[in-house]
Amino acid sequence: MKPLNIGMIGYGFMGKAHTNAYAQANHFFESEHHPVLKALCARNKEKAQHFADNWGYESIETDWREMLKRDDIDAVDICTPNNLHKEIAIEAAKAGKMILCEKPLAMNTAEGEEMCKAVEDAGVANMVWYNYRRVPAVSLAKKLIDEGRLGQIFHYRANFLQDWTINADVPVGGAATWRLDAEAAGSGVTGDLLAHCIDTALWLNGGIADVSAVTETFVKERVNAETGEKQPVKIDDACSFMCHFDNGSLGLFESTRYARGHKALYTLEVNGEHASLRWDLHDLHRLEYFDHSDDSVVRGWRSIHVSDGDQPYMGNWWVPGLQIGYEHTFIHQVADFLKSLDTGEPASPSFREALETQKVCDAVLASADERAWKNV
Amino acid sequence: MKPLNIGMIGYGFMGKAHTNAYAQANHFFESEHHPVLKALCARNKEKAQHFADNWGYESIETDWREMLKRDDIDAVDICTPNNLHKEIAIEAAKAGKMILCEKPLAMNTAEGEEMCKAVEDAGVANMVWYNYRRVPAVSLAKKLIDEGRLGQIFHYRANFLQDWTINADVPVGGAATWRLDAEAAGSGVTGDLLAHCIDTALWLNGGIADVSAVTETFVKERVNAETGEKQPVKIDDACSFMCHFDNGSLGLFESTRYARGHKALYTLEVNGEHASLRWDLHDLHRLEYFDHSDDSVVRGWRSIHVSDGDQPYMGNWWVPGLQIGYEHTFIHQVADFLKSLDTGEPASPSFREALETQKVCDAVLASADERAWKNV
Amino acid sequence: MKPLNIGMIGYGFMGKAHTNAYAQANHFFESEHHPVLKALCARNKEKAQHFADNWGYESIETDWREMLKRDDIDAVDICTPNNLHKEIAIEAAKAGKMILCEKPLAMNTAEGEEMCKAVEDAGVANMVWYNYRRVPAVSLAKKLIDEGRLGQIFHYRANFLQDWTINADVPVGGAATWRLDAEAAGSGVTGDLLAHCIDTALWLNGGIADVSAVTETFVKERVNAETGEKQPVKIDDACSFMCHFDNGSLGLFESTRYARGHKALYTLEVNGEHASLRWDLHDLHRLEYFDHSDDSVVRGWRSIHVSDGDQPYMGNWWVPGLQIGYEHTFIHQVADFLKSLDTGEPASPSFREALETQKVCDAVLASADERAWKNV
Amino acid sequence: MKPLNIGMIGYGFMGKAHTNAYAQANHFFESEHHPVLKALCARNKEKAQHFADNWGYESIETDWREMLKRDDIDAVDICTPNNLHKEIAIEAAKAGKMILCEKPLAMNTAEGEEMCKAVEDAGVANMVWYNYRRVPAVSLAKKLIDEGRLGQIFHYRANFLQDWTINADVPVGGAATWRLDAEAAGSGVTGDLLAHCIDTALWLNGGIADVSAVTETFVKERVNAETGEKQPVKIDDACSFMCHFDNGSLGLFESTRYARGHKALYTLEVNGEHASLRWDLHDLHRLEYFDHSDDSVVRGWRSIHVSDGDQPYMGNWWVPGLQIGYEHTFIHQVADFLKSLDTGEPASPSFREALETQKVCDAVLASADERAWKNV
Structure with a gap:
């Protein structure tokens, strides 16, 4: 060792x-x-x-x-x-x-x-x-797409919806709420939440060519957690964007901290020629899958409980039917990092891969600022 | 015509x-x-x-x-x-x-x-x-079972859960509540609700050999709707039973009018060697289906939206994705009755077929009464 | 009479x-x-x-x-x-x-x-x-919003997803497929599907100020059903748009006929300060509702089975728990039209109201064409 | 320390x-x-x-x-x-x-x-x-019942359904399959699966007075994993029972390893006068709750994502919306055991408490054997 x-x-x-x-x-x-x-x-x-x-x-x-x-x-x-x-x-x-x-x-x-x-x-x-790449259900999605089971991709959509800043008394800055402070965080939901959605999207569906975005800041002023003074809120409370992927599919992304009832609802859906799949962080151990090649009278969305030994990462955990949770995604990432040291293959996502997400985020923020389509 | x-x-x-x-x-x-x-x-x-x-x-x-x-x-x-x-x-x-x-x-x-x-x-x-035989999803279940897709059947279970008599002020007798009056109704949930479950079960899974049942009457006295006098309640508020089917499978049935939150929740599930299916009256246009022969990494319960033209009865209605409702089961039964007149084939279920359900109901009530297994 | x-x-x-x-x-x-x-x-x-x-x-x-x-x-x-x-x-x-x-x-x-x-x-x-205004669950949504239960609205989102034109062999024109012919239909999913989403949105959430849209035609040529000749496809196969509502909320809309697995999935969701709601045509008898004022430990999305006598239109149908279907929306609209004749109040939506949806559709198509935000 | x-x-x-x-x-x-x-x-x-x-x-x-x-x-x-x-x-x-x-x-x-x-x-x-008592959602159920939110209990039902022994080639005995060997395991699903259901039931709903049970062994002979010889299977493959609780409610329990499509589906549901709740191990982070005191037009089953800091155990984990899994139930039990050492209060369930479950199991097996109701 x-x-x-x-x-x-x-x-x-x-x-x-x-x-x-x-x-x-x-x-x-x-x-x-x-x-x-x-x-x-x-x-x-x-x-x-x-x-x-x-x-x-x-x-x-x-x-x-x-x-x-x-x-x-x-x-x-x-x-x-x-x-x-x-x-x-x-x-x-x-x-x-x-x-x-x-x-x-x-x-x-x-x-x-x-x-x-x-x-x-x-x-x-x-x-x-x-x-989130290492959620077993998301890794399974990657595997299915890479195997060509979906065929040509037409649509990719993802949401990351929260509701924790609806209360206008939530302050800005400090240890707990630095994410509302543009100087510490850079952006609001775009860098915090959409970055996750974009990273997964690039991984699953390839590069993004151009974007058209809109942002909104619903609460314009908040008290600073450290100074107690009111200050303008400079981060984006919500951000949506449309895009074209390099493979010709259309993308639709939305993120907000003002979606009452959603704690951390990261969902994604991919629609392909032959099959579709969708996933939801609130039930992260499930993958929904629709296969058009199923016999027509019994065709339907399958709810796959990703807990079997032949599904990604799950052979290392418990037995079929017993779910793992959020923290395991980090364990998987460490395990894969260790394996990369064992084998000499680079770990993923590298800084260079993550830079692609950064580029999309920048294009999104610029598009929202200029109310125009922007190339990535 | x-x-x-x-x-x-x-x-x-x-x-x-x-x-x-x-x-x-x-x-x-x-x-x-x-x-x-x-x-x-x-x-x-x-x-x-x-x-x-x-x-x-x-x-x-x-x-x-x-x-x-x-x-x-x-x-x-x-x-x-x-x-x-x-x-x-x-x-x-x-x-x-x-x-x-x-x-x-x-x-x-x-x-x-x-x-x-x-x-x-x-x-x-x-x-x-x-x-309920003529709910398209239930007719589809029949078709799948008859095609042998489930293989040997191990378990059949059905519930019919309601909550409308929890309130002790609901009266007995009269036009609206004759179902609580043993003289008009014969029995309570057994004849009213379990009879439906039993009819479907006999149709889908064959004859029932023996039963062990329990009944309960939670509210012992109610006011008579016509006389205004208190009277003992003689019907069964709830009834559960276990049984053996002739094909060797085990059955489990439950019905009650004291299941808070369920309006008319008739559910059934059949577990076979190769596949399972389940259905729920509260979403009657869906059939859940699990096929063990699916590729293991993408195996899961399918939620089939029974609204396509090649699914039972649905070719006569709207287009895929658009659901029909409760009343259509009766329309289908009339349509099939008319067809039986056209062809000369007897309509189903006949009195003789329905008598089988009656026999099971009688055995259930006797079993509950005597606290013993009873042959049908 | x-x-x-x-x-x-x-x-x-x-x-x-x-x-x-x-x-x-x-x-x-x-x-x-x-x-x-x-x-x-x-x-x-x-x-x-x-x-x-x-x-x-x-x-x-x-x-x-x-x-x-x-x-x-x-x-x-x-x-x-x-x-x-x-x-x-x-x-x-x-x-x-x-x-x-x-x-x-x-x-x-x-x-x-x-x-x-x-x-x-x-x-x-x-x-x-x-x-679709007359789906009982949607009418209930209208009632809840009008009562102020949601408070300030932050987000409105709607999808109308189908998959019936993925097959490139589906022809254009003729009685069955005139919707793919721009001369008969005017537009593709925008007029066919998004128009429904927009009408409901305007009804529930008020006017739309501006839009940014994208459209796509995935299959560029199809055979004409009547002539048998190949011709370019001129309608939009898919259309997404972002918008601002007059009340300051953000809107996100998407429609396509290339979402494998969705037959007629019209969904809408409204996120307000105090509550949120969502609805889905594939289970049209249900309304999902989240009320932030619920006691925190038992707070969750409620799945409301809209079938009780005190819910819109349902007092005229069966009993709680028994669902109605697609065709009933038209029956309700006729019933309301007849009532408008009884009372002399105008029926809704009138041509004038429907014109507002037309204006949004036109702005959407123009925005997609010009790749620019357009005022409605 | x-x-x-x-x-x-x-x-x-x-x-x-x-x-x-x-x-x-x-x-x-x-x-x-x-x-x-x-x-x-x-x-x-x-x-x-x-x-x-x-x-x-x-x-x-x-x-x-x-x-x-x-x-x-x-x-x-x-x-x-x-x-x-x-x-x-x-x-x-x-x-x-x-x-x-x-x-x-x-x-x-x-x-x-x-x-x-x-x-x-x-x-x-x-x-x-x-x-399973320490699944946060189940602990929350306990809290809700103890607070009297359900009122009088009418029904308790639980299932534990698996499908891993349908294959007749699964052997008996040895390290992996000792649970099929009556000498090592004592019983089949009764001690393995129903014991869990019974423990939770006694904890949530109090003592069980009498039972009527049925068991079945679908595969009568299997090969011994160690000897390679065929031997009769002496454990119960499936077991169902009905019961009366001391509080007057009816119970219905079922367990099997022959329910195709269910890996480890432990579900429970409690129906009370004022409220009902249900839970499912396959989505263990959720509790379904129906509160009859909700305003009638927006009444429905709530799907509670048990991941907030004020819900049992969850203040010690991540943030709202992020789920934990199966293994955490054991961590909670150790944490509670350590706390019992800190405080001197006995840990629970003690041997004495667990003995009550054993008594019910014995009554269940005796009832199945004798085809008669048995007092616990």
């Missing part, structure tokens, strides 16, 4: 999800490599220590630059707000560390280009946490 | 459902025969006239014996409370009328035997309104 | 649906007025006679101009392809006939304006068959 | 599920106590070592009696086939170890009585792994 010494930056929601993945991956997936929780880095020493103790990190740091200097760190995991991704990643690359970066890759395409150059120049392993 | 002159007895819920079926059948289904709404019979002359006018009955009668004397009546439709079925049917048979009798056939097996003998002696066409 | 003498033009799918509605409305809904199937008009005499006989039309005509001359016709129902609506409607108005016109109102806004002027100048009752 | 030194017996499916729970509990739930994976015991030394290495057990044993002698073991976890539960538990109690025993408690009630006496005489903490 070869140790993979992890230096984690951040202990928030994603810090927990990634840490759990490092702790669990080898329990269920075999690899020559074994993640070691070597160091946890965060500015607040007390909280960092508490998190480190709970998860078994061997040490803490309060300055990420110090952590990058350590020889006992092989890989850096970036779980900070988006506006810090670039600087940390570039420095980590210079320090020769592998980098696992939370999505979206960067604040914009220009930053992302710099980051790609940095990791490629340094020749370090790199990956972005677009975790 | 040959007229089929109908004499309808009763104008309640079933009187309306049957009348609508006579009015509509030829609009959607071709036949040499054409129902004519010749006479409506009911004791209350004013209400009878109102109903007759609305639906276009040519005449009214207030005494069913008078109606039986008329030469211009070919077929009598019995929509009275259960305790009148026997007498009317026997007299109608003697008068040489075809008989379409609302279910259950009779108050008990003994009565049913007399009725069968009467129609068979008279040689008159006869049918009982077990309408 | 006052007769309303109907002159029907066309005996296709819509001719049957409307005729059934006239035949059934009084059976279930009381009115002083009573539709009489006076005349059926179609060019093919034999087929016209067959249809008339089946439904009880008293006479036939083969030239609609002749029918307009008849004094015994009160109301004309236009069930022709779209390109004939204008001329017939204007002549019928001149002849003083009430007009019930199949949707979309016209080939375009300009035609629609002329038609509105004609009926308003003539002062004749007029209505367009946007039947 | 006080260590809780675990000695695990068995490394099969349940050994893995329990071990994972010990490894994960403190990561998500705070406690003064901290499980330590001290020793793994199994007869096959090589496999034991492999499992121990993977999960971090500090040592292995190949004889459970040796493990019981060790002073560094605080608690013994019994994950053996059922026929070894009694002996190990009694010896462990004598050795003063806490005991966490896989369900069902014992081969029969007599064994269970001895085991209860042993742990109670020894005064050691004890618990049985009826893990």
Whole structure:
């Protein structure tokens, strides 16, 4: 077993999800490599220590630059707000560390280009946490499409609907709500939610050629969580866009935090010549599949409970009928990263792949700004 | 076109459902025969006239014996409370009328035997309104089973769940609530609801050999709707039973009027060696189907929207995707009755077939009474 | 009872649906007025006679101009392809006939304006068959929105997805496939399917200010059903658009005939501040409703089986739990038309109301053509 | 932090599920106590070592009696086939170890009585792994019932349906299929599946008074996995029973391994005077709830996505909308066991509580054997 010494930056929601993945991956997936929780880095020493103790990190740091200097760190995991991704990643690359970066890759395409150059120049392993690719049902969708079961694709549509910012008293900024602060987050739902939808779409259906988008900010002013002052809200509360894929299919995407009743409803649907499929994060263990070649009188959408040993990743878990959940997508991503170290094949999505999502996001925001179609 | 002159007895819920079926059948289904709404019979002359006018009955009668004397009546439709079925049917048979009798056939097996003998002696066409056989999804289930797609059957289960008598203020007796009056109805949910489940089961899965049942009456006393006096409730509010079918499969049936949240939830499921199917009256246009021969990674329950032209009865209605409803089951039954007149083949279910359901009901009630398994 | 003498033009799918509605409305809904199937008009005499006989039309005509001359016709129902609506409607108005016109109102806004002027100048009752307003679940949605239960609306989205033209061998033109012929239909999915979505949206959520649309024609050439020659396909196979409503909410609409697995999947969803609702034509008897004011631990989307007597139109049908179907939407529209005659209140949607949908369709097509946002 | 030194017996499916729970509990739930994976015991030394290495057990044993002698073991976890539960538990109690025993408690009630006496005489903490109580949705159901939201209960029904033994080539006995061997398992679906249903039922709805059951063995002979010889199958392939609860409600239970299409479909439904609820293991993160006090026009079954911080256990996991899975039920049970050590309150279900389920199972099997109602 070869140790993979992890230096984690951040202990928030994603810090927990990634840490759990490092702790669990080898329990269920075999690899020559074994993640070691070597160091946890965060500015607040007390909280960092508490998190480190709970998860078994061997040490803490309060300055990420110090952590990058350590020889006992092989890989850096970036779980900070988006506006810090670039600087940390570039420095980590210079320090020769592998980098696992939370999505979206960067604040914009220009930053992302710099980051790609940095990791490629340094020749370090790199990956972005677009975790939903590793939902077994989504991986199964990929397999079905790649096998040609859908035939020519006509339509791709995806939604990511939430409702947690309808309340105008939700503040902006601070640890809990930095996603509403344009300076920390870059954008609103586009970078936070649509980025997931776009990454999956590019993976499943190929490149996007052009987009026409609209954004909206329903609550125009909010109180800053730290200063207590009112400030204009500069992120997009909602964003929809239409697009053409390179393969000739039409795309339709929507994201919002104002869809009452939806907590985290990421859905996708692909309509092909021979078959269609759809998936929904609220029931992530199911894939809906329609196969036109079924005998006509018994043709219908199949609800596939993706929990059998021959379905992606599921042979490593329990028995048919028993579902796994959200956190497992990260475990799968770590398992695949470890396998990439075993085999020497690059992990996916790399920074370079994630940059494509960034380009679409930029085109979307520009299109909404200019009320015009934009090429990606 | 040959007229089929109908004499309808009763104008309640079933009187309306049957009348609508006579009015509509030829609009959607071709036949040499054409129902004519010749006479409506009911004791209350004013209400009878109102109903007759609305639906276009040519005449009214207030005494069913008078109606039986008329030469211009070919077929009598019995929509009275259960305790009148026997007498009317026997007299109608003697008068040489075809008989379409609302279910259950009779108050008990003994009565049913007399009725069968009467129609068979008279040689008159006869049918009982077990309408759920003619839900297209249920007819499709029949077709799939008969084609052998399920293979050996292991389990058959059915529920009929309602919640309308939970309120202890619902009275017993009278026009609206005669179903709670044992003298008019014979039994409670057994004859009213389980009879439907049993008829379908016998049709789909063959004969029942023995049963073990339990009944319950949750509200012990209710006010009589006509007298205003409290009286003991003698019908079964709920009834469950287990059984063996002749083909070796196990059956499980339940019915109640105390299942909060279910209005008329008739569901059935059949599990076979190769495939399973299930159906639900609350979404009657869908059949769920699981086929084990599907490729394992995309195997799942199919939700079949039974609205295509090659599915039972649906070629006579609208276009794929557009659903029909409850009332259409009666239209289909009339259409099939007319077809039986065209071809000379007996209509189904005949009195004799419906008698089998009566026998199971009797065994169920006896089993509950004696707390013992009973052969049918 | 006052007769309303109907002159029907066309005996296709819509001719049957409307005729059934006239035949059934009084059976279930009381009115002083009573539709009489006076005349059926179609060019093919034999087929016209067959249809008339089946439904009880008293006479036939083969030239609609002749029918307009008849004094015994009160109301004309236009069930022709779209390109004939204008001329017939204007002549019928001149002849003083009430007009019930199949949707979309016209080939375009300009035609629609002329038609509105004609009926308003003539002062004749007029209505367009946007039947989906009268699905009980959709009417219930309207009631809930109008009561303010949703609060401020943030999002409105609707789809109308079909799959019947994926096969490139489906011809264009002729009686069965005139909808693929731009000369007869005006447009493809926009006028056929999106028009329904738009009508409902305007009714539920108010006016649309501007749109950005995209259209696609996947199969570029098809054989003409009558000539057997290949010809370019000029209608839109698919159309999506984004929009702003006057109330500040965002709209997202999509329609296609290339969504494998969907027969006629019209869905709509409205997200408001306090509540959300959604509906789906494939299960038209259900309304999904989420109420944020529910106690938080038991909050969830409610699946409302719209079949109770206190829900729109349902008091006139069967009992709770028993569903109605597609054809009933037309019966409800006739019943409401008859009620409008009883009360003198105009029927809805009038030509003038339907013109608003036409304007949105025109803006959508222009936007797609010019790849630019267009005001309505 | 006080260590809780675990000695695990068995490394099969349940050994893995329990071990994972010990490894994960403190990561998500705070406690003064901290499980330590001290020793793994199994007869096959090589496999034991492999499992121990993977999960971090500090040592292995190949004889459970040796493990019981060790002073560094605080608690013994019994994950053996059922026929070894009694002996190990009694010896462990004598050795003063806490005991966490896989369900069902014992081969029969007599064994269970001895085991209860042993742990109670020894005064050691004890618990049985009826893990489904700790599905958040099921815990929520318990809370709703205990708050009186359902009012008087009329009906309780539960199913546990599988399909994995339909194939007659599945062998009996051996590590993988000991559940088909009556000598190792005691019974078939009754002890394996119905025991879960019964435990939950007793917890939610109180004691069961009497039962009437039927069992079936569809495949009469199978090959022994170890000897290769054909032998009669002595376990029950399917079992259904009806019952009366002490509170007057009716129960209906069914379990089988011959329900094609169902992998592990444990469903339960409770119908009360004011409300009903239902749950399904295949979508374990959802609870369906119907509240009759909802305004009638918007009344419907609510699909509650149990993933909010105020719902049982969920405040310790991710964010609303993100689901957890099967394995978490064990983590919750460990967390609750640790809490019981913190507080001194006994853990639940104790051996004594689990004995009640054993009594019902015995009555069920006796009833099926004798074809008669049996008191529990």
